[in-house]
Amino acid sequence: MIQVVSRPEWRAREYRREQIFQLVGALIVLFALTTLVVLLTKILLDGFARLNPEFFTSFPSRRASQAGVLPALVGSAYLLLLTAAIAIPVGVGAAIYLEEFAKRNWFTRVVEINITNLAGVPSVIYGLLGLQVFVRTLHMERSLLAGACTMALLALPVIITAAREGLRTVPKSLRYGSLALGATQWQTVRYTVLPVAMPSILTGVILALSRVVGETAPLLVVGAVVYISKLPDSLFSSFTVLPVQIYNWTTRPQHAFQENAAAGIIVLLALLLTMNALAIYLRNRYQKRLPI
Amino acid sequence: MPNNAPATEVGAAYSRAVVQIGVSSRNRKRVRLEERLVRAFLFLCALLGVLTTLAIVFILFTESLSFFERVSVVEFLTGTVWTPTFANKSFGVLPLVTGTLLTSLIAMLVAGPVGLLTAVYLSEYASPRVRRVVKPTLEVLAGVPTVVYGYFALTFLTPLLQRFIPGLEGFNALSAGLVMGIMILPTIASLSEDALYAVPNSLRYASLALGATRFQTVWGVVVPAAMSGVSASFLLGVSRAVGETMIVAIAAGQQPNFTFNPLRAVETMTAYIVRITMGDTPHGSLEYRTIFAVGLLLFLITLVLNLASEAIRQRYKGARV
Structure with missing residues (x-):
């Protein structure tokens, strides 16, 4: 509880405590910074030497020095595009429904609570879901499509939340204006709300998708293969992605493979950085142009 | 108005929308149909989240159920040895x-x-x-x-x-x-x-x-x-x-x-x-x-x-x- 300080020795003690806490706080904050710097330095030191052109154009190999990330990189790109193609329409659609169409009733509440909870389900459980629904029941086998469907379900709650926030930035007056001109609700959304909300929706969606790129566990469960000898050429090809390749190299006992893992991590982080930079660029570029 | 660009943009959007709103009754029917279809699609999108949860629960429960037919829940929850892949199987989680x-x-x-x-x-x-x-x-x-x-x-x-x-x-x-x-x-x-x-x-x-x-x-x-x-x-x-x-x-x-x-x-x-x-x-x-x-x-x-x-x-x- 609060002590009212009156005696001088108490005051001195309180002053010291204040000073100590300031110091502790600063140290703690430094802790986060230091960790990040150490993490990045360690990875750069381990992997930088392996980053030559052949690393980007080679397939995985039993010899660490000849192994490369080509199929993993291509697989990650395909998986990202496919996941985006599934998750963006559905996610933005669900957001539009909840923000623009739904009445405040029990069903809407159930949907909302449900989305919050889905966001908290461990990703490995989505892997089990994908394994049973897409791989087994729908006979997609261990394919790119099964992986993308699983990742789309995983990304959905995040995309819906991001898109709803984007829609909420659009002022009500624009909607009233459009409706007053006789436009239907969908026409209002399509021609007035969406164009204005699009940049902030896109920003949120890109951030959500950047999680998909870094996700490993559900894809291991759904069956991204670890050793691959050709690039995926259809929706039903087997595939691998960067994080799975990194996992595989990390768990090999030979040190040379761990260097490969570090180099793979540099590629992965560069990819994520690009996506985040794109999101920030979009946000800054269009933020100022929001009317009213 | 702080910036003219968005106003004209929105204005253009309005005129597109207005052009779309036809006066003929055929056109109006088409618009109404579109409205209904879109609404149904969006509803399904929102429903997918609920379906995902139901699917997760359904799969976990049905598959576990056939597991618990062979191994008792008590053994599963209180056993201290977990060797399902060994010859001598034990299922204590x-x-x-x-x-x-x-x-x-x-x-x-x-x-x-x-x-x-x-x-x-x-x-x-x-x-x-x-x-x-x-x-x-x-x-x-x-x-x-x-x-x-x-x-x-x-x-x-x-x-x-x-x-x-x-x-x-x-x-x-x-x-x-x-x-x-x-x-x-x-x-x-x-x-x-x-x-x-x-x-x-x-x-x-x-x-x-x-x-x-x-x-x-x-x-x-x-x-x-x-x-x-x-x-x-x-x-x-x-x-x-x-x-x-x-x-x-x-x-x-x-x-x-x-x-x-x-x-x-x-x-x-x-x-x-x-x-x-x-x-x-x-x-x-x-x-x-x-x-x-x-x-x-x-x-x-x-x-x-x-x-x-x-x-x-x-x-x-x-x-x-």
Whole structure:
């Protein structure tokens, strides 16, 4: 509880405590910074030497020095595009429904609570879901499509939340204006709300998708293969992605493979950085142009 | 009007919309049909989330049910030996549970205090300049893929700790837990900071006016007032630690030891699921079904934690001072 300080020795003690806490706080904050710097330095030191052109154009190999990330990189790109193609329409659609169409009733509440909870389900459980629904029941086998469907379900709650926030930035007056001109609700959304909300929706969606790129566990469960000898050429090809390749190299006992893992991590982080930079660029570029 | 571009843009959008709204009754019918179809599609999109949850619950329960026909629930929940892939099978899930608890506990011992102190420092002490550096740092830490943390734990932290702790195994709960703590630190720090930020300034002023120091104000008034938000963030942190897979799969080893010794290798529920699905366990066998039973247990634990966190947050939203 609060002590009212009156005696001088108490005051001195309180002053010291204040000073100590300031110091502790600063140290703690430094802790986060230091960790990040150490993490990045360690990875750069381990992997930088392996980053030559052949690393980007080679397939995985039993010899660490000849192994490369080509199929993993291509697989990650395909998986990202496919996941985006599934998750963006559905996610933005669900957001539009909840923000623009739904009445405040029990069903809407159930949907909302449900989305919050889905966001908290461990990703490995989505892997089990994908394994049973897409791989087994729908006979997609261990394919790119099964992986993308699983990742789309995983990304959905995040995309819906991001898109709803984007829609909420659009002022009500624009909607009233459009409706007053006789436009239907969908026409209002399509021609007035969406164009204005699009940049902030896109920003949120890109951030959500950047999680998909870094996700490993559900894809291991759904069956991204670890050793691959050709690039995926259809929706039903087997595939691998960067994080799975990194996992595989990390768990090999030979040190040379761990260097490969570090180099793979540099590629992965560069990819994520690009996506985040794109999101920030979009946000800054269009933020100022929001009317009213 | 501050800027003309958006106004004309919106204007153009309106005229497109207006052109679309036909006057003829055929056109009106078409518009009405489109409206109905779109609404149905959007509704289905929203429904998909509910279907996902139902599918998760259905799959976990049905597959577990056929597992529990062969193995009793009591044996599953109280057994201390977990060897489903051995010739001499035993299905006691406790080693996986203690493995999960141990790594999560270590993670929380890091992320709890450090997260709360970071939040307090950022919200009550830090200058805007410090905030501008620290907040993005936390965001970057939150965005690092977990497989990268796993690599860091295995190849950096474990060798480092082995210099100071002689008995530390190559795979161990300690370094996996510590790195997991760093992973959930941003979650706890940013949610706790939101809670502290929501405490009205009038409380701070009142406390300071009574002669309390800043330290006393922060720990005697502000933190207690934000306690529900802070505890909600802790619960969410635990839930994320329990559900985390890659760090523990890489750095904690994959041996289901029934132990609370952080220096030894352990296996968590998540790591077990990954190990079995990556191996060539035949589909439909009893071993294969274990992953769904373990998945169900994992799902229920995280669900309870998430619901509790959400309930606390809702209550605190209502009871704003």
